[in-house]
Amino acid sequence: MAAPVKKVPLRKCTGCQEMKSKKEMLRILRTAEGEIIVDTSGRKNGRGAYVCRCMDCFEKAVKSKGLERALKVRVPEETYESLKKEIESIEER
């Protein structure tokens, strides 16, 4: 019998379109209240979009509107700004 292959759930980055494991990605979440947040726990309910843990991919996702498409909502400029700050602080950790 073949050794069981552990399946790692892959998610597509809305920036660079690469498939990576969830652990390597940031989850951007639209909550039921319509807030758009960085879901650091990865456990909150809502519609999620994934980007790599880097500012490059986040900015690509913003520019290509991939993030808006994935979240199915228009993201206001100030929301992008606050997400960006949050990602910066995560990157530094």
Ligand SMILES: [Zn+2]
């Ligand atoms: Zn990426």
